[in-house]
Amino acid sequence: MNWGVWGKNLSEILMTELIEKSVSLGINTFDHADIYGGYTTEKSFGNALSLSKIDRESIFLISKCGIQYPSDKRPLKVKYYDYSKDHIRFSVENSLKNLKTDYLDVLLLHRPSPLMNPKEISEEIDKLKEEGKIKSFGVSNFTNSQIKFISKETKVLWNQIEFSLTNNHPMIDGTLDYLQENNIGVMAWSPLGSFFKEKNEKQKRITILFNELSEKYNCTHDQLLLAWILKHPANIYPVLGSTNPNRLKLAVNAIKINLEIDDWFLILKASDGKKIP
Numbered sequence: 492m493n494w495g496v497w498g499k500n501l502s503e504i505l506m507t508e509l510i511e512k513s514v515s516l517g518i519n520t521f522d523h524a525d526i527y528g529g530y531t532t533e534k535s536f537g538n539a540l541s542l543s544k545i546d547r548e549s550i551f552l553i554s555k556c557g558i559q560y561p562s563d564k565r566p567l568k569v570k571y572y573d574y575s576k577d578h579i580r581f582s583v584e585n586s587l588k589n590l591k592t593d594y595l596d597v598l599l600l601h602r603p604s605p606l607m608n609p610k611e612i613s614e615e616i617d618k619l620k621e622e623g624k625i626k627s628f629g630v631s632n633f634t635n636s637q638i639k640f641i642s643k644e645t646k647v648l649w650n651q652i653e654f655s656l657t658n659n660h661p662m663i664d665g666t667l668d669y670l671q672e673n674n675i676g677v678m679a680w681s682p683l684g685s686f687f688k689e690k691n692e693k694q695k696r697i698t699i700l701f702n703e704l705s706e707k708y709n710c711t712h713d714q715l716l717l718a719w720i721l722k723h724p725a726n727i728y729p730v731l732g733s734t735n736p737n738r739l740k741l742a743v744n745a746i747k748i749n750l751e752i753d754d755w756f757l758i759l760k761a762s763d764g765k766k767i768p
Contacts, residue, residue, distance in 0.1 A: 504539075521553065
């Protein structure tokens, strides 16, 4: 999302360089949605990928569909959600064309709709799988009950949710428990949360502790935020938003940080601002 006009507005040459740099660092998965950049970013990325030296089989491409987003490309009266067979088919075919690929490794329903019909969704997803146009299916920002609703007709293998130290509700409201219980993979968008965005008492408490732990683990604050997520047994995949190669390298190296259990709970206590129950 941050590569195109909604973010850094990278040229296709710079995108190509960033794709190649990411892969060299061990990052082989790229998270898209049809709406990013007002329906422009996938095409820019696809052009950049075709200029790169990267073999398609060596990377994973994720895309999301379902949101009808008012933009120059689509001058709609209102933002809405469409999970009809026709729209799912149109979105996937369009993403494949823009990304210059024959298949998506993962297709996610971007956000739940009160009008979604699990049977209609499953029929189109099954067809797309049979045609080899999508390899895996999941959802994004869905509640447990919404996943159960969809799962009656088709297997849900992923849920991409907002999760971070400063927004850790999925850890206590049953979301992560449910996903683990049902063998559903977890991706976390905005994994750094509000730590670098807000100046408040929570951020001050975390910073004081992080200044100490950064010395202990020889790492940066953003690495600690990621290491805290990676410690969770749900095997969460952070979705990185940075376009800075140095930040990406630090993020990859966060995998090597194994927080001691008491430090993990100290970080949680600093964020929540209260004793561990």
